[in-house]
Amino acid sequence: MGFAEDLWCPQGHAALMKLQDSELRLMEVMKKWMTQRAKSDREFFSLFFFLLRTKSILVASYNCGCLHPKTSFSLSQSWNVLVSQTESLSRIMRKHSEDLMVGPLSKLTLLIRDKQQLRKTYGEQWNLLNQELCRVTQTELDRLKSSYRQLVRDATQAKRKYQEASKDKEREKAKERYIKATLKLHEHHNEYVLLVKAAQVHHQFHYGQSQPALLGALQTLQEEMVLILKEILQEYFDLSSVLHDEVVSVHTEMANALKAIQPQREYENFIQQNRYISSPFVPSSVFYTSPQVPPALAPVPEVEKPLSQQSWYHGAIPRLEVQELLKNDGDFLVRESQGKQEYVLSAHWGGQCRHFLIQSTDGVYRLDGEGFTSVPLLIKHLISSHQTITKRTDIVLKRPIVKDKWVLEHDDVILGQSIGRGNFGEVFSGRLRSENTPVAVKACRENLPAEHKNKFLMEARILKQYDHPNIVKLIGVCTQKQPIYIIMELVQGGDFLTFLRTEGHNLKTRMLIKMAENVVSGMAYLESKKCIHRDLAARNCLVGEESVVKISDFGMSRQEQDGVYSATGGMKQIPVKWTAPEALNYGRYTTESDVWSFGVLLWETFSRGVTPYTIPHNMNNQQTRDEVERGYRMPAPNNCPGEIYALMCQCWQYEPRNRPSFRKLKADLFFKKQIHH
Incomplete structure (x- = not known):
């Protein structure tokens, strides 16, 4: 059984559209449920945090201020364990809530978008196929059939007039008209027969190849999305399960603390510390002074810090x-x-x-x-x-104006060895002192002018707002003293361009499409945030674990409310071979100009790291500008699939409005990845 074999009729198409609508509604319900679950977990943590603030009060009220400092109660110790383990449990709940937001919820949101795009694309393709079938097998045939009948009537009438003509002159004219009408009828008859045959062939092709291919591809993508949804739900289940080792460990600690309470031995230390010792003094002279608890240290006033x-x-x-x-x-x-x-x-x-x-x-x-x-x-x-x-x-x-949460102290970072050099200074590997987390540290040269340092920090200002698996993550900035640092996640695989040049010969077409899909996924996210990257290229992407590609180097990026950034100044820093014509000519940068750059990155990917505009002739920047203005576009790289090169050419449309959006490119690459499965 399959979509192609069993759902080829219009009723099957209607059922498939309803199926996709119902699945989308179900996924929206799942998203709403997960969002509410994450919210309730956060509220759960907040409530526990409030309770934990009363911990010292509760313990102090039990001790009553009348006990010797060394007196030990298993009851109070067990209570302290219960409170501290409850604190651990609340932290686990908060972490699960955060993991739920960045894991299943984020993935489900992207899957819903892909599902909506799939439904739209399938509906459009079905309508196009059926419109073409109707045109070839009905509209054209009906038109020719009508003409055919008229010509039959004309030929019959011409024959009758020829037979009825009495005079030689009239008879010759009637004969000539009869011959012309008969020839025209024969020609139209042949055209009609050919069209009937073409309609039969198209009908067989439609129901034998085109429509089954569309339905088969839809079924493959539907099943792939079901698998992805299953993985999302599995991840949700794993986060929601109370059988995690860390949760079980908390409950074990609490159970052990309760077992430690021994009523018969609870007051042994108390009695030992406070028991009566024989004295020569008379009872009336005996007095007891309760031990004094030293006062708590006063907090350091804010002004003295x-x-x-x-x-x-x-x-x-x-x-x-x-x-x-x-x-x-x-x-x-x-x-x-x-x-x-x-x-x-x-x-x-x-x-x-x-x-x-x-x-x-x-x-x-x-x-x-x-x-x-x-x-x-x-x-x-x-x-x-x-x-x-x-x-x-x-x-x-x-x-x-207080410094934001991203500000770190220089002492929070342990610098390692230099791993590269940027426009503003060196890049080092490093570690966060508190968590031992590996990081990349971008250092700004101390002798740079103030405006350059501001441009250096622009990357951090942009990245503060974003959280996406295909965009390098900001960890913090160190601005308390010189040199200024930007702290980012350390992506171990290095830059994408070097990866293509060293490992490209081992990469299959599907893997190249997957890596390009990573980039376009990150760019679709930036597109939704009205962020223009302005320097998208393989050299400015990084390769992480499992060959996941992340977009980096946001030093030239801008976020504009209307989606348009107008640049001024010279061409010194502009990567000409990756930049769209309207940006080079007028300084006008938009998401559409980023799409042009993505087309060049896609060419870099399938050429395994070849420098653009060097094949078949090595052009400099000015030659590249001139040739592109004349309509030249780079040829397809060796062994590049035709449909991928077609995507490149769409990205290189001269008119920005004719280029596809990143959202559409993402759907197209996802579809093409399934074809090369």
């Missing part, structure tokens, strides 16, 4: 970055001066950012008024007194 630990201290961030952070009058932060070991107070007032050097003399910090022994004390005074920061301005500090 080091400058680096102040939430409003942003370290060595560039001035241009400051201008993007300070938006409203009274917003302020403190930073390190560019290239100097001095501190600057930056504040927004009157629609602009103002910057004031904090003077330091003999350990005393001031602007132009009273001096203080630390910068935090100076800032606290300015905030609490509501006075202007200098006598010559009317600026008053109102709202500190």
Whole structure:
């Protein structure tokens, strides 16, 4: 049984469309269910977190402040174990909630999009096939049949007039008309017979090859999606199961803690510490003084913490970055001066950012008024007194701009060896000190101008917003001092271009399509976020575990609300051979210009890393621009499937609006991957 053999009729097509609609509704229900489950797990964690805040109060109320410090109760110890293991359980629940969001839920969302695209594509292809069948087997035949009947009537009438003609002259004319009508009828008869034969052939081809191929491909993709959905549900089941080793371990610890409670021995230590000892004094003279619990240490006041630990201290961030952070009058932060070991107070007032050097003399910090022994004390005074920061301005500090969650300390990172060099400095391998996680560290050269450092941090600002398996992940930024670091996940396989050149000869067509699909999946995500990469190429992608390709190098990227970025300046940094004509000619960058670049990346992929526009003639950048403007497009790489080269050519349409979207390219590559299974 199969779609092609059993569902070839219109009723089968209608049933397939209803099937896909019902499956989409079911998947939406699954997505809603998983979202609600993740939300409930987060709320579960929040409730436990609130309970854990009362832990010390509960324990203290049990001890009542009247026990010797060394007194040990199995009951209180067991309670502490239960509380701490409950804390572990809540952390597990939170982790499962996060894993559910980035795992099954994310994958299910992508699968729903692919399913919607499949339904649309199948419906369009079915209609096209049936329209062509109707045209060939009905419309054209009916037209010729009508003409055929008219010619038969004309020939019959001409014959009758010929037979009825009495005069020789009239008879000759009638004979000539009769012969012409008969010849025309014979020609039309032959054309009609050929068309009937063509209709028979098309009918056989439609029901024997075209439609079965479409239905067979649909069944293959449907079954593939069922398999993917099964894997998603299996992952959901694994995350939802209470039989995880870590959960079982928590419950085991709690059970052991309960078993440790022994009522008969519970008060042995208490009695030992507080038992009566014989004394020569009379009972009336005996008195008991309860042991005093030492008071808790007072927390360190915020103002006494080091400058680096102040939430409003942003370290060595560039001035241009400051201008993007300070938006409203009274917003302020403190930073390190560019290239100097001095501190600057930056504040927004009157629609602009103002910057004031904090003077330091003999350990005393001031602007132009009273001096203080630390910068935090100076800032606290300015905030609490509501006075202007200098006598010559009317600026008053109102709202500190705190550094975001991505900011790390330089000491949090252990630098390893250099693994490359970028436009702004070297790239190192490294590890996070707290988790021993391997990372890649991009270091910005200290002597670069402020605007270059701002461009360096642009990549981090872009990546903060994104989370996708085919986009390299940002871990944090170190801006507290020089040099500035961007910390990213370490993708062990190196860049995609080198991978193609070294391993390309071992890669089958299906694997190449899969890796290209990884790239287009990440770009479809960026497309949905209105992000323009502007430098998409094999060299700017990385190869991770299981040959998964991740897009990196967002130094030129821009996120624009209208999806259009207009660049100004020279051509020095522009990768001409990967850049669309409208971007080269007018500085106009859009997602469509990224699609052009993807077409070049696709050519790099199937040529196994050959430099573009070097086959059959090695063109320089200017020659490449000129030839592309004249309509030249690169030929297909050796052994490249025709349908893949057709995709490249679609990406290289001169008019941006004629290029496919990344979402459509993703669906096309997914479909072609199944063909090369």
